[in-house]
Amino acid sequence: MAVYTAPKRTTLSGNRTFTWVKPQGKRPTEYEDLTVGQQSTPAQYAFQGWPVRFDDGRDPYTADATVVRCSDWYAFRDPNQTMQRPYIAGMNESEKALERSFAGAHAAGLFAFADEGWVRTGLAQHYMTYPFVEYGLFLALCYAEREALSDTTTFPIVFEAADKLRHLQGVVYYSFELEEAFPWFDDSTFMTAWMTDPVWQGARKAVENIIALNDWMEIVVAINLCFDRLFGDLAKVEYFSRFAAANGDVVTPILIASAEADSARTDRWTAALIEHLLDDPKHGSHNRTLINGWVEKWNAYALEACNAFAPVFDQATAQAATFATALDDVMRKQATYLEGLGLRVPAAA
Known part of the structure; x- marks a missing residue:
């Protein structure tokens, strides 16, 4: 019985390509192919008009969202070129690496190196409370990504929101590992700490006010230029990571380092977006005034959160740094970031 073989196609001359988006380079990247044009408006691609509207007749996206x-x-283009498939693949590998790290730490008995006082206070009392911060910022970012005015701005906000959710889940998962390593481990007071402990009320105030914002770009500025750069770095890097190492805890810094890799990605796309807005030939001056004002406003909230958090720096057995030096460190890093964008550095409160 003869086997059917399809005839070989005739090779066409020339290099024929088709694209319906305007690439930054000569040809669109895979990122541009899969991102640009996914969120269309009547001004771009959806020339037939909005196919759906809110019940009250409002358009699904409006310029006055910011x-x-x-x-x-x-x-705007995300310099990271983050897309769904490689993002999921990367996060899967990251989670597997953390799982292997925890397993190795248990096998080597590394959990036992940690000072008991640090585990009871630094981890059970404070680190287990930090997921409330991450969840609040996740909620705010969910609103921001819904209102963002292009696909290329929406997608990085979506991925940042996913990062926040993954980070808080990582801390919760870590609590199970700590319970296995320390039978006496008790983190049951984290809700009370978030609601009533004075060291968390500055952070709670800032997070709740960010959630209440209606301007999606102000949310991005409040979180990525101010709150996470000051309170986030103070708590996660200067306290949880540095103090963990000083108190014999070699596991917690691994978890925080994984989260900081995501933060570095966020820093890059945020800087690119701010530069895109400040360089706008028509609206750049207007945007600079607005963003400088927002940075001033939200730095005050972030510094209030930092100052309320100060007492925890005196609670650990081994103190890796003073609160004053840690705060100076994060403020200096933020100032460098803002100056690099051409923004005004607010005076310290």
Whole structure:
């Protein structure tokens, strides 16, 4: 019986390509192919008009979702070129690496190196409370990504929101590991700490006020230029990571390092977006004034959260740094970041 073989296709001359988006380079990247044009408006691609609206007749996306103005939101590009499939693959590998790290730490008895006082206070009391911060910022970012005015701005906010959710789940998972390593481990007071402990009330105030915002770009500025750069770095890097190492805890810094890799990705796309807005030939001056004002406003909230958190620096058995030096460190790093964007550095409160 003869086997059917399809005829060989005739090779066409020339290099024929098709794209319906405007790439930054000569040809669109895979990131641009799979991102640009996914969120269309009647001004771009959806020329037939909005197919759906809110019940009260509002358009699904409107320019007044932010007071920031941009001549072309779609011209922004995420320098990380983050897409769903490689993001999921990368996070899967990261979670597997953490799981192997925890297993190795148990096998080597590394948990036992940690000072008991640090585990009871630094971890059970304070670190287990930090997921409330991450969840609050996750909620705010969920609103921001819904209102963002282009696909290229929406996607990185979505991935940052996913990061926040993954980080809080990582801390919760870590609590199970700590319970296995220390039968006396008790983190049952974390809800009370978040609601009533004075050291957390500054952070709670800031997070709740960020959640209440209606301007999606102000949310991005409040979190990525101010709160996470000051309170986030103070708590996670200067306290939880550095103090853990000083008190014999070699496991916690591994978890925080994984989260900081995500933060570095967020820093890159946020800087690119701010530069895109400040360089706008028509609206750049307007945007600079607005963003400088937001940084001033949200730095005050972030510094209030930092100052309320100060007492925890005196609670550990071994103190890796003073609160004053740790705060100076994070403020200096933020100042460098803001200056690199051409923004004004607010005076310390």
